[in-house]
Amino acid sequence: MNTIAVYQQIVKIKQLTVTAVDIDKEIVIHCHTNTEFPTCPTCRSSAQAVDDPIMLRVRDHDLSLRTTWLSIKVRQCYCDKCGETQIEALPFLDKNRQATARYVKSATAALNANR
Numbered sequence: 001m002n003t004i005a006v007y008q009q010i011v012k013i014k015q016l017t018v019t020a021v022d023i024d025k026e027i028v029i030h031c032h033t034n035t036e037f038p039t040c041p042t043c044r045s046s047a048q049a050v051d052d053p054i055m056l057r058v059r060d061h062d063l064s065l066r067t068t069w070l071s072i073k074v075r076q077c078y079c080d081k082c083g084e085t086q087i088e089a090l091p092f093l094d095k096n097r098q099a100t101a102r103y104v105k106s107a108t109a110a111l112n113a114n115r
């Protein structure tokens with residue numbers, strides 16, 4: 001199994017396809033969303049991709065004791081029902097789109113355990 005395939009299994013987010021991995025003092029996993037059409041974050045309808053994709057850099061679980069980031073290419077989409085252009089729905093991220101929901105959940109649990 002090649003490195004990309006290994007990291008695809010580690011990331012384990014169905015909506016993301018891993019395209020490259022940079023391993024240095026930190027690990028950066030490059031990926032993009034892979035659904036055929038973006039999903040409107042407001043009404044969950046299938047929406048139309050518009051404009052250029054944007055890059056999000058979000059924190060995920062450490063791997064091999066290294067700070068790990070997902071660098072995700074995401075689409076902006078226009079929803080006919082809502083009449084708005086927004087970043088596509090990314091249910092695996094926290095609401096600020098700065099970390100994965102699983103990272104926030106485990107970091108919060110660790111903080112509470114230390115109280």
Ligand SMILES: [Zn+2]
Pocket residue numbers: 040041042043044045079080081082083
């Ligand atoms: Zn919508």
